[in-house]
Structures are given as C-alpha cells and as structure tokens.
Amino acid sequence: MAVCVSVIGKENSPLYIWVGNGKEELHLHYLAHTALDVIQEKVSAVNKTPGDTRELYLGLLYASEEYKVFGYTTNTRIKFVIITDAANTTLRDNEIRMMFRRLHNMYTNVVCNPFYVPGEQITSREFDKGVGALVAGN
Amino acid sequence: MSRQSMRSNDPKKVSGELFTLTYGSLVAQLLKDYENVDDVNRQLERMGYNIGMRLIEDFLARANPGRCYDLRDTADKIQQAFKLYLGVSPSIGSWSPGGDEFSVVLETNPLAEFVELPDHCLSLRYSNILAGVIPPISHLRILAHLPRERWKSLLTGLRKDIECSSIVYSHLEVEKGMFNE
Numbered sequence: 343m344a345v346c347v348s349v350i351g352k353e354n355s356p357l358y359i360w361v362g363n364g365k366e367e368l369h370l371h372y373l374a375h376t377a378l379d380v381i382q383e384k385v386s387a388v389n390k391t392p393g394d395t396r397e398l399y400l401g402l403l404y405a406s407e408e409y410k411v412f413g414y415t416t417n418t419r420i421k422f423v424i425i426t427d428a429a430n431t432t433l434r435d436n437e438i439r440m441m442f443r444r445l446h447n448m449y450t451n452v453v454c455n456p457f458y459v460p461g462e463q464i465t466s467r468e469f470d471k472g473v474g475a476l477v478a479g480n
Numbered sequence: 481m482s483r484q485s486m487r488s489n490d491p492k493k494v495s496g497e498l499f500t501l502t503y504g505s506l507v508a509q510l511l512k513d514y515e516n517v518d519d520v521n522r523q524l525e526r527m528g529y530n531i532g533m534r535l536i537e538d539f540l541a542r543a544n545p546g547r548c549y550d551l552r553d554t555a556d557k558i559q560q561a562f563k564l565y566l567g568v569s570p571s572i573g574s575w576s577p578g579g580d581e582f583s584v585v586l587e588t589n590p591l592a593e594f595v596e597l598p599d600h601c602l603s604l605r606y607s608n609i610l611a612g613v614i615p616p617i618s619h620l621r622i623l624a625h626l627p628r629e630r631w632k633s634l635l636t637g638l639r640k641d642i643e644c645s646s647i648v649y650s651h652l653e654v655e656k657g658m659f660n661e
Contacts, residue, residue: 451594454497454501454504454593455594456503456505456508456595457595457596457598467596468596
C-alpha cells in the first residue's frame with residue numbers, strides 16, 4: 343500500500359506530494375527528498391554508457407526498516423517517487439511499474455491542460471482523484 | 481505502417497490531439513492578452529462566427545444537403561455538420577412545445593480533452609467558438625449556454641438536475657435564411 347506519492351520537477355522542485363492518512367508527513371517528505379540523491383546517482387551512472395537506452399523505471403532506490411522507496415524518471419527530468427510500507431511484501435515489481443506508468447499517464451494529462459504551466463505546482467482535481475484511485479487500487 | 485499510408489491519402493488531416501492542444505493554447509493566450517473573461521468569450525464567439533461563415537460554403541459543397549423545410553431539418557443538418565467536421569455526434573433534443581427551440585448536446589467535446597478550468601476563470605465559456613459557428617450557418621440565434629459540468633462549458637442542453645435554460649434557437653430567424661441549394 344503506497345504511503346506517499348510525489349512528483350518532482352526538473353530543478354528538483356516539488357510539484358506534487360500526497361501522503362496517506364495518519365502518516366508522518368514531514369518524515370515522508372524528507373525521505374522523498376533524500377531519494378533524489380539516489381536518483382541522481384543512478385541516472386548519471388547510466389549516462390556513462392552512451393547509446394544505452396535509458397530505462398525509465400529505476401526500481402527500489404532505498405529500503406529502510408519502515409519504508410521502501412521506488413523511483414521513476416522521465417526523459418524530461420521529471421521524477422516520480424513512490425514510498426510504500428516495508429512490511430507490505432505483497433507489492434510486486436510489476437505492480438509498482440504499473441503504478442508508475444499510470445502516474446506518468448496522469449502527469450501527461452495534466453501537462454496537456456492549456457491552463458497548466460509546466461513547473462508549477464499541480465493543483466488539478468483530476469490528478470488528485472487519479473492518485474487516490476491509484477493508491478486505493480492496491 | 482498502415483498509419484502512414486492512411487495519412488498519405490489525405491495530407492490535410494492532422495491528429496486530433498494536435499488540434500486540441502492548439503485550441504487550448506489559443507484560449508490560454510487569449511486569456512493572457514485580454515485578462516477579462518467576458519472579452520475572451522466574445523472573441524471566441526466572434527472567431528466562431530468567422531469560421532462558420534466560411535464553413536457553410538464548404539459544407540454545402542461537400543455534403544450537398546438540400547433545402548431545409550423546417551427547423552427539424554436544420555437541426556439535422558447541424559448534427560451532420562458536427563459529425564463531418566469534428567467527428568462527434570451531438571444529440572438534438574429538448575424541443576420546445578412550439579417546435580421553435582431545441583438544444584444541442586455534445587457528450588464528448590474534442591476541444592476540451594485535457595482541460596480543467598482554473599478557479600479564476602470559472603465563467604469562461606471554453607467552447608464558445610462552437611457556439612459562434614452556428615448563427616452564420618443557420619441564421620439561428622443562441623439564447624443560452626449551459627455548463628454541462630461545473631468546469632467545462634459546452635454547447636449543451638438541458639439535464640434535469642441542472643436548473644438553467646437550454647440553448648434555444650428562435651424559429652423566426654430561421655425563416656429569414658435557410659440553407660440554399
């Protein structure tokens with residue numbers, strides 16, 4: 343069960359952070375932020391082999407006692423971070439990949455809105471609903 | 481491969497998404513330029529009017545619809561035109577008892593595919609360009625617009641749960657100018 347979903351922009355500014363009910367918001371924000379370092383490592387490592395088509399899904403970035411952090415990056419340097427409970431072992435890799443793909447689709451829908459300026463905070467109600475459905479689906 | 485061969489048959493066709501995005505950026509730019517939502521609505525209607533004046537020639541040439549004998553024929557032709565140009569089939573309904581008013585309902589609006597109106601322009605009639613197209617082609621008058629949902633304005637008609645007037649057309653004006661052969 344995903345506990346936190348966040349979308350981070352190209353300059354590493356947060357565009358959207360959703361935290362599940364009753365969870366420690368600040369701690370999760372902090373975790374998402376530290377995940378950025380790991381993402382940067384992974385992304386620069388892949389860049390050393392040019393010609394290698396970069397995989398968008400970055401996999402498990404970081405696992406602590408309480409939480410597992412997964413990352414996904416797009417070709418436009420937008421990053422998605424999903425944090426789940428470490429206790430929850432039922433979430434398989436495929437499901438996380440599916441979640442990221444759906445997130446990516448929802449993000450492209452938001453960007454297509456002519457009133458949304460890329461780089462702004464995401465305030466779209468459709469996106470909120472989509473994220474709600476995404477986490478509830480697990 | 482098959483997609484490319486389809487496109488080569490009619491080079492004038494563009495993808496629907498490109499059209500939607502173009503219209504979207506047009507409306508966003510208009511908003512930035514005019515800053516006043518009513519002005520934007522008026523401009524969109526005027527643009528629709530200009531498009532309608534030109535479109536009617538094209539429609540007559542392509543579909544050769546024939547003369548309209550009454551308002552129901554006109555409504556049919558409008559439906560046909562929507563299908564031809566936008567690829568959507570609106571439903572015509574809510575005829576007034578006198579048969580001189582009706583409404584055009586678009587279930588899916590191709591112009592507003594990904595659009596969410598921001599809070600500062602909730603009264604923006606996003607698809608006002610569609611509303612502008614109708615008068616020049618049929619000499620009908622638009623009496624009202626209805627938001628189908630809170631944040632999308634379409635050329636739509638009545639839904640029982642929304643209490644507003646529907647888009648209605650005056651019968652008298654139809655007699656002044658009908659589709660001619």
